[in-house]
Amino acid sequence: MATSADHAAPAILNEVNPPELPRAVLVENNRSFTWITDKICGIIEGKTPAWWWVCFIVACFVASFTVAGITYLVATGVGVWGHANPVNWAWDIVNFVFWIGIGHAGTLISAILCLLRQKWRTSINRAAEAMTIFAVVCAGIFPVFHVGRVWFAWYLFPIPNSNYVWQNFRSPLEWDVFAVSTYGTVSVLFWYVGLIPDLATLRDRFMAAGNKLRATIYGFFAMGWRGSNRHWSNYEMAYLILAGISTPLVLSVHTIVSFDFAVSLIPGWHTTIFPPYFVAGAIFSGFGMVLTLMLPLRAIYKLEDLITQYHIDCMCKITLATGTMVGYAYAMEFFIAWYGANPYEGFAFINRAFGPYAWAYWTMITCNVITPQFFWFKKVRQNTALVWILSIFVNVGMWFERFVIIVTSLARDFLPSSWGYYSPSIVEIFTFFGTFGVFSVLFLLFIRFLPIMPMAELKAVTPQADVHGGENHH
Amino acid sequence: MAAQPHGLIATFETAPEVYHAAEKVRDAGYKFWDCITPFPIHGLDKAMGVKRSNVPKFSLTGGIIGFCTGMSMIWFMNAFDYPLVVGGKPYFSPMFAFPVSYELTILFCAFATIGGMFFLNRLPMHYHPVLKHDTIHRGMDDQFFIVIETRDPKFDAARTRALLEKAGGKDIKELEA
The missing domain is CATH 3.30.70 (Alpha-Beta Plaits)
Known part of the structure; x- marks a missing residue:
């Protein structure tokens, strides 16, 4: 009786006559499995396009700035950066947090959206995970070289050394070492597990085409994957568990990054809002970067059937939501600074907005709070060029956020006699500028040699993959 | 034949x-x-x-080993092998040892999950x-x-x-x- 009542439509529905809301189509134009395979593999199998070489050479040139900056630092000493009392953390940590934050959207897309069964993640997760790994590489450069004598960087890890002293595990900086290295490792593992079936597809295609060398290389990494359903069963379980553990991982990484500041006593840093506020900011900046990367890729490779307007809408809405959370956190920080009645804390915030770094503060507010509000409008979300430009503003804004937090608090803390003003040296500027080249070089190699979208997962979300003929049996 | x-x-x-x-x-x-x-x-x-699938059993084992490794490593290093006074804090406390143990839980769990998946699938098999x-x-x-x-x-x-x-x-x- 309960079942028959469930199935019969309530009478009210006839009166209000609600519109049919079809599920968003994830692969447009009803493309076949072969079309998906040919489309994604064709990018790797085709001739290297001219634009790729142009971008690659430019990226290598830009990356050489990082190499030059770091070489000069190692040869001379960490004093070549603009750090001086009282600002001993500046661009290096700003850049570190900036790049780590960008990485977080990749894990959010691959892990959290996987757990939430958001199927639209499939067409963007591979590239977003690649972005995560390359962003972690760029992030790692800064703290490693900030230690000064980089050949002692292994002291960060609990490896027995000739001093017989172990690391101090009471320090959040040591927590950070574990958080970031675990994050990098697990991101690579997750990415690789996702790649295995697609590498097998490439192996078989290169074998069929008679290209033995490439078949062997892809085949080696495909581990002999043969699409067996008994394998898929374990594979899907492993993938789900990896998504399940990556979710608390990604939240913990930026939480621990925020502990670097929140556990200290500096006004403007010593706040409990930091962990959630940093995580929201990280996802915000990461989605900014995903849009910045995916929109050109979509246009160049004509992937409109796979990255549809629905995908762009979803990404814009997440950017809007997290951007608004970040805006809320800015407001709440100000409120608590006043409500907490601590004169140093209050001063730190007045100083941020109206002190010598006010230009950075208002750049941050403009880019992070105002920019995403445009995504409320469908017209804006449908204008790809405009979305791309807004995503750049998000990237810029989130860099300034870290700059504002780190530099303003250090430049003017408790004693006016020890106040200062920080400006970066040319070496720092070069090193940071170059990391965009490092990132681009890695990303260009990725789109040339690896499938930029998970073919197996894309096929699984097409209507023809449904063995029950589209009827909703859940 | x-x-x-x-x-x-x-x-x-x-x-x-x-x-x-x-x-x-x-x-x-x-x-x-x-x-x-x-x-x-x-x-x-x-x-x-x-x-x-039996993969979750591998994951759970890996995670537990990771957590215990973290806690015991930190106790051994900061409280037993070379007790180090820092800011008057205790030599060992599960509180400050937690973040690192948490990360190691996830790290070991990830390796166990993937290793378990390969083992159960008998891969690599070229x-x-x-x-x-x-x-x-x-x-x-x-x-x-x-x-x-x-x-x-x-x-x-x-x-x-x-x-x-x-x-x-x-x-x-x-x-x-």
């Missing part, structure tokens, strides 16, 4: 076809058989009678009779296969072939071992 073939392979063009054929092979009582699909088909595990099939490259593209192995106690060349044919399989071939 010629080497015994590995088994019989049948081709299917669509996902629903292979799904329903798998149900028939399962109901016929075969044990050593498999479906080859380009992507995980939702519900095929049930149609094949594959049990829930040579397999199935990979020698002429059109197997379509198996990672757009086609579906069912393989029934000769080592299955119910295997009988003629009857198994008839079953696959009845289930809608095309292009049924013997796989050399």
Whole structure:
């Protein structure tokens, strides 16, 4: 009786006559499995396009700035950066947090959206995970070289050394070492597990085409994957568990990054809002970067059937939501600074907005709070060029956020006699500028040699993959 | 005597076809058989009678080992082997040891999950009779296969072939071992 009542439509529905809301189509134009395979593999199998070489050479040139900056630092000493009392953390940590934050959207897309069964993640997760790994590489450069004598960087890890002293595990900086290295490792593992079936597809295609060398290389990494359903069963379980553990991982990484500041006593840093506020900011900046990367890729490779307007809408809405959370956190920080009645804390915030770094503060507010509000409008979300430009503003804004937090608090803390003003040296500027080249070089190699979208997962979300003929049996 | 073939392979063009054929092979009582699909088909595990994966057991073990490693490592380093006074804080407390132990839980769990998946799947295995099939490259593209192995106690060349044919399989071939 309960079942028959469930199935019969309530009478009210006839009166209000609600519109049919079809599920968003994830692969447009009803493309076949072969079309998906040919489309994604064709990018790797085709001739290297001219634009790729142009971008690659430019990226290598830009990356050489990082190499030059770091070489000069190692040869001379960490004093070549603009750090001086009282600002001993500046661009290096700003850049570190900036790049780590960008990485977080990749894990959010691959892990959290996987757990939430958001199927639209499939067409963007591979590239977003690649972005995560390359962003972690760029992030790692800064703290490693900030230690000064980089050949002692292994002291960060609990490896027995000739001093017989172990690391101090009471320090959040040591927590950070574990958080970031675990994050990098697990991101690579997750990415690789996702790649295995697609590498097998490439192996078989290169074998069929008679290209033995490439078949062997892809085949080696495909581990002999043969699409067996008994394998898929374990594979899907492993993938789900990896998504399940990556979710608390990604939240913990930026939480621990925020502990670097929140556990200290500096006004403007010593706040409990930091962990959630940093995580929201990280996802915000990461989605900014995903849009910045995916929109050109979509246009160049004509992937409109796979990255549809629905995908762009979803990404814009997440950017809007997290951007608004970040805006809320800015407001709440100000409120608590006043409500907490601590004169140093209050001063730190007045100083941020109206002190010598006010230009950075208002750049941050403009880019992070105002920019995403445009995504409320469908017209804006449908204008790809405009979305791309807004995503750049998000990237810029989130860099300034870290700059504002780190530099303003250090430049003017408790004693006016020890106040200062920080400006970066040319070496720092070069090193940071170059990391965009490092990132681009890695990303260009990725789109040339690896499938930029998970073919197996894309096929699984097409209507023809449904063995029950589209009827909703859940 | 010629080497015994590995088994019989049948081709299917669509996902629903292979799904329903798998149900028939399962109901016929075969044990050593498999479906080859380009992507995980939702519900095929049930149609094949594959049990829930054992990967989670590996993950849980890995996670527990990771957490214990973290806690004991920090106790050993900061409280036992070289007690270090920092800011008057205790030599060991589960509080400050937690973030690192938490990260190690996840790290060990991830390795155990992936290692467990490879172990249960007996991968890497670069040579397999199935990979020698002429059109197997379509198996990672757009086609579906069912393989029934000769080592299955119910295997009988003629009857198994008839079953696959009845289930809608095309292009049924013997796989050399």
